[in-house]
Amino acid sequence: MQASVIVFPGSNCDRDVAVALQEVMGRPCDMIWHGNSTVPQTDLIVLPGGFSxxxxxxxxxxxxxxxxxxxxxxxxxxxxxxxxxxNGFQVLTESSLLPGALMRNRDIKFLCKDVLLTVERADTIFTAKYKQGEVIRIPIAHHDGNYFADQDTLSQLENDGLVAFRYADKQGQTEATSNPNGSQNNIAGIYSPDLKVLGLMPHPERLISDQLGGQDGRLMFESLVEALS
Amino acid sequence: MKARITVTLKTGVLDPQGKAIEHALDGLGFEGVNSARQGKLIELDLEETDKDTAMAQVTQMCEKLIANTVIENYAIELE
Structure with missing residues (x-):
């Protein structure tokens, strides 16, 4: 498997995600500068976190x-x-590869903490190593993570099963109290209709080994390697 | 020709910064503010001198970059 990480001026999680992928792929990622016009042949494109x-x-x-x-x-x-x-999720919505928008957090504060998420489906290339409905712990670090879409878009996402992760409590209940940023329907991540594009606010690349505090994020990269190798 | 573009959040889209302004004004003792909404003002200095052409150009700029029409409205003034 070959993965490409796009690097924008102001990206700051590009190396973290490259390390996470290299750990599970066993080979380095291609780092692609934003000013280039083409991504070389690749099995996965990553738009990293940061402040592009x-x-x-x-x-x-x-x-x-x-x-x-x-x-x-x-x-x-x-x-x-x-x-x-x-920031990669924000770029995906701004490019219209995913619907909706990410607005300023409800409480206007930058949030940097671990949150609990439910894995809404475990049959995609990103989540096959998780269990459906499983509660996982992944860090968030954002100011603009408040997911918004109009009612039609939201209904379509829900009806087509395109919500990837939701902010939840330990029991997997997605109440308003477990919603850190005001996102509609507690949405933390969504898929494109073909399930090949995933955008999410939490940072799975920050929890890939026990030295970093846990491995809940690692399974996403392992799922990708298994599906794309 | 100058263009002034006002970008505001659509009605019904929660505006946390507007809410904070509303609460702060209330805290300062200013009464009678029913609501506050925050937006952006962008000024462009254009080479174009024809109003219709300029309006068409700036509209395209707003649609492509300046506003995110999922959440925002824009208004263009030319002078």
Whole structure:
């Protein structure tokens, strides 16, 4: 399996996700600068976390206009899997590869803490190593993670089973009290209709070994390697 | 020609910063503020001198970059 990580000015989790992928793939990722016009042949494209272009105008808005994004969008439409983490999720919504938008957190605070999530489905290339309904612990670190979509889009996501993860409590209940940022329906991540594009606010690459405090994020990368190798 | 673009959140979209302004004004003793909404003002200095062409150009800019029409409305003034 070969994975490519897109690097924007202001990305700061590009190396973390590259290390996470290298751990499970056994080979380094291609790091692709945003100013390039094409992503070389690859099995997975990752849009990493960070603050691309200083979050100017809107988080992810400038990065979505980068030269490389034309090819990322074309490759995603041709079926190449894309994983967008945190700022990467914002870039995916700004590029219209995923619907909706990520707005300022409900309480206007930057949130940096572990949260609990339910794995809504375990039959995708990203989640096959998890169990459906399982509660996992993954860190969040964002200011603009409040997922918003209009009612039609939201109904479509729910009816088509495209919600990937929800903020939950230990029992897997998705109450308002377990919602850190005001996201509609406690949404922490969503899929594209073909389940090949995943955007999520939490950072799975930050929990890939016990030295980092846990391995709940590692299973996402292991799922990808198993599906794409 | 100058363009002034006002970007605001659509009605019904929660505006936490507007809410904070509303509460802060209330805390300062300003009464009678029913609600506050926060937006953005973007000013462009354009080479174009024809109003219709400029309006068409700026509309495209708003649709492509300046506003996220999922959550925001925009209004353009030319002078």
């Amino acid at each position: 272009f200083g979050d100017y105008l809107r988080s992810g808005a400038m990065a979505a206009q980068s030269p490389i994004m034309k090819d990322v969008v074309a490759k995603a439409k041709a079926g190449v899997p894309v994983l967008g983490i945190c």
